């Protein structure tokens with residue numbers, strides 16, 4: 552398999568993100584098969600001869616997808632790419648960790664970055680990261696998706712890359728609340744800036760590199776998601792700020808807001824490991840209906856004074 556020839560790519564998960572990634576790879580003349588659990592074709596048929604299998608299912612689909620693939624034959628040369636931004640409620644593992652556990656001999660690549668699917672589908676310029684412990688596998692995936700409208704960077708911290716994209720979803724809920732309550736530009740800047748060390752504290756505890764969080768998949772995705780009404784997580788926060796119930800918001804939401812499940816799993820990790828996550832903690836209480844958006848803001852503002860880089864080595 553070389554870097555520059557046409558690849559056979561199977562994308563599992565035909566939601567908005569899987570579809571946008573399929574568009575990008577097709578534009579580069581790769582052979583793309585897009586499959587979902589509702590497809591009439593069998594999974595076995597669509598993975599035959601695949602060079603790359605990319606999973607763009609939401610977190611609740613990761614284990615069922617892996618189980619289906621484990622029942623089939625998957626040659627070791629097949630590169631597995633995960634584009635899911637979530638945490639497993641059962642084990643608290645990230646998707647790439649679950650994929651690696653299930654397929655220990657395969658190369659696993661994480662794809663994550665500031666990539667709102669609607670903008671990508673419109674052909675607007677964007678950048679992303681592909682990260683793997685196997686650099687050549689990451690470079691193959693880079694070549695599949697890179698184009699004049701989609702700039703793809705490589706890095707060697709798959710866990711950090713994945714956690715940036717996952718943890719920012721919790722912060723996007725907070726940003727939606729902040730905008731919905733019209734707290735102003737200073738408040739938004741304060742929130743987003745304080746979000747980053749919180750993400751780094753969790754990420755580095757879990758084994759990620761702090762520096763990765765300053766890249767596209769951390770800071771980049773934090774900025775995109777916290778500033779865009781296209782983000783489903785932002786929409787959840789905005790809806791809560793308007794006094795809507797979570798149930799009502801989810802009824803009208805197009806697609807998945809992973810931040811809701813991620814908050815739950817993250818708080819479990821933070822409580823067990825005693826990691827200081829004040830923003831996530833207030834979002835957790837808000838999602839549970841324990842406090843109002845205004846009470847969440849008050850609780851954040853009235854905390855004990857602290858030093859800016861408390862608990863961080865950066």
Ligand SMILES: NC(=O)c1ccc[n+]([C@@H]2O[C@H](COP(=O)([O-])OP(=O)(O)OC[C@H]3O[C@@H](n4cnc5c(N)ncnc54)[C@H](O)[C@@H]3O)[C@@H](O)[C@H]2O)c1
Nearest residue numbers: 564565566567568608609611612615635636667668806807
């Ligand atoms: N939409 C974006 O802009 C975007 C960008 C980057 C990453 N992501 C991430 O990609 C993932 C998918 O997001 P999306 O926006 O496409 O969501 P979506 O709701 O549009 O699609 C979810 C996909 O997951 C599949 N799925 C859900 N539960 C499943 C199960 N139990 N078994 C098998 N498949 C199941 C669905 O069939 C669907 O194909 C999420 O983790 C999201 O955070 C989304």
Ligand SMILES: O=P(O)(O)OC[C@H](O)CO
Nearest residue numbers: 664665666667782783784
């Ligand atoms: O719509 P969201 O909130 O899932 O955000 C989509 C992507 O993660 C943005 O990079």
